[in-house]
Amino acid sequence: MKPITLKDISEKLGISVTTVSKALKGYPDVSKKTRALVKELAETLNYKPNAFAVNLRTEESKTIGLIIPEIVHHFFSSVIKGIISQAEKKGYLVIILQSNESYDLEKKQLDLLVSKRVDGILISLANGTADFKHITDIMDQGKPIVMFDKIAKIVKCSKVIIDDRKAAYTATQHLIDTGCKRIAHFRGPLLPQNSIDRFLGYKKALEDNGMTYDPSLVYIFDDMTFEVGEMFARKILSEHTDVDGIFVNTDLVAIGAITEFNRQGVNIPKDISIVGFSNWFMSSAITPSLTTINQPGFEMGKMAFKQLYRELKAKKKKKQITPKIIELETNLVQRNSTRS
Amino acid sequence: MKPITLKDISEKLGISVTTVSKALKGYPDVSKKTRALVKELAETLNYKPNAFAVNLRTEESKTIGLIIPEIVHHFFSSVIKGIISQAEKKGYLVIILQSNESYDLEKKQLDLLVSKRVDGILISLANGTADFKHITDIMDQGKPIVMFDKIAKIVKCSKVIIDDRKAAYTATQHLIDTGCKRIAHFRGPLLPQNSIDRFLGYKKALEDNGMTYDPSLVYIFDDMTFEVGEMFARKILSEHTDVDGIFVNTDLVAIGAITEFNRQGVNIPKDISIVGFSNWFMSSAITPSLTTINQPGFEMGKMAFKQLYRELKAKKKKKQITPKIIELETNLVQRNSTRS
DNA sequence: GATTTTACCGAAAACGTTTTCGATTTCGTA
DNA sequence: TACGAAATCGAAAACGTTTTCGGTAAAATC
Structure with a gap:
């Protein structure tokens, strides 16, 4: 019932624990014969070193x-x-x-x-x-x-x-290149570095293209959920009817927004274009499928x-x-x- | 640099390792005074028992x-x-x-x-x-x-x-109750028990409602992927144009099927109704949202x-x-x- | 004051392994 | 035959903890 130990093997073979251990670990100072004997017995007894003891020792x-x-x-x-x-x-x-x-x-x-x-x-x-x-x-x-x-x-x-700043810049630039004139950003929480960097990339892209950065178009939230996406989509529709593009911090939130826009009869991408972040695999399944940044998890x-x-x-x-x-x-x- | 051990504490306090151990573990045969002394020193030295040694011993x-x-x-x-x-x-x-x-x-x-x-x-x-x-x-x-x-x-x-058979029965019964006359089943792999049970529930529901069970309507596949769902949707459209309901083994495949049906202009649920399995949370986001069995993971x-x-x-x-x-x-x- | 009880402490063994180092044996060579 | 080298082995310490068991001192009892 008890697990096999080096001692068990050593006793059965009439040799010392030391030699058994060394045979099993391939030390040079043990003869081919005993090494073979030990290995064979260990095999048939299904010996497994006690991990706890090994941990302690090593x-x-x-x-x-x-x-x-x-x-x-x-x-x-x-x-x-x-x-x-x-x-x-x-x-x-x-x-x-x-x-x-x-x-x-x-x-x-x-x-x-x-x-x-x-x-x-x-x-x-x-x-x-x-x-x-x-x-x-x-x-x-x-x-x-x-x-x-x-x-x-x-x-x-x-x-x-990943280079969050660069990726966000690319995403925003894509919105600009495809004709968006007023671009919002669903930013996510304040603290984490990638949230900051994605925001900076967004801002830089606007500035490089001679577009004015408008802080009221940046939406901050702590929970990155589907529901948050729905909520901010509604907010956009009531607060900023001139927005025609959104760069969203993360796909899940973007998908929430798309669902809400669909519900409200907003045409994506004609009325509002959306870019997400992560290439969460569901993004290809939703209608319309989501343009996004592929992040290699x-x-x-x-x-x-x-x-x-x-x-x-x-x-x-x-x-x-x-x-x-x-x-x-x-x-x-x-x-x-x-x-x- | 080396982590603190019981011995370190015992030496600093001039008592035995035994007593230190017992003090820390609340044994009754150590005085309040020494117990307090030990605990305080352990605290200030930030003593953490060596898990390897504890594992070996216990x-x-x-x-x-x-x-x-x-x-x-x-x-x-x-x-x-x-x-x-x-x-x-x-x-x-x-x-x-x-x-x-x-x-x-x-x-x-x-x-x-x-x-x-x-x-x-x-x-x-x-x-x-x-x-x-x-x-x-x-x-x-x-x-x-x-x-x-x-x-x-x-x-x-x-x-x-979960009771896969019962759940599958409920799902299939729902399709029947809402008017489906010819119901297919995307079954998944052959071996696993829940795949078998879901199939049996599907079959039983058909039989209990006087509908003939047709093996050619049961689709078997090993990989439960989005793409498999798309593929079988196409198969249904080419092989069995009379199918008006599908019970799918798992949501992901169901969503693949929905996407393909959408693409082909099939109206869900009018032309074909679909029930999935798992209530994968994305199921509420897709269009149309997916009727499914909630499985409490x-x-x-x-x-x-x-x-x-x-x-x-x-x-x-x-x-x-x-x-x-x-x-x-x-x-x-x-x-x-x-x-x- | 003698004896018992209680409170407190510590020596030592044990868990199973790894590794150092010294001991013994075997062998080849002079 | 003797001697050094090479081959082979094992005793023992160490890793840090837990727990049993016996021992001593202080307190309580008669």
């Missing part, structure tokens, strides 16, 4: 932690998939925690992961996170940590991101783990780690919510 | 494993969220693995989790899984395991499910963990565990893809 668990603001979300679940698939290839397991966009939870969970002694941490920041001591504390302990998507520019760790997850893995290996060799910023390419996916 | 890690066929999926990611949120409340961490609907991977991952010595396992079976020795082997080792959603009736472990995740937790506790007290089948309620959500 001070590593081949497990990493992942903190993400929201799991039920197409982009983030794609990232998770990328991380897990890559981690599995390298023999790492992933513990997932969800911060629910709450700074307090994020902090508590980071603490939990550290106390569980994961080897490293992958994190995408909560919208509410403005202070970063909980992050830098962990870095100071020498535990590798890499951020992705929602990052803090000020923290000196590795990051995997799976790829981002893969890259984030790869970087963490590099740092894990560097740490083992006691090498210095220099933070690295990895920027992934985005592209505009042109569909039917903008004129062509 | 033979448990407060970590469970979760194997799921696909992460990027609204229903499953809702389940994950339910599991994680509940686990966190009870102080458990969750390691997530994705089987990609592959039996081989599922087996390998189960093995991996066991060798990492997780306390228990939550699993939703891959479509291809027809043999269950890898599951029963683990149960025989006394490791608690509970299945959810995609289960195997034959395995004697706890399960959290978050709730299912919560319940699955709760049951596993019960078994974990029972095992600790060396109590016998009797497998429990937990059935969650579903309901028909009536929208615009069926007549009213």
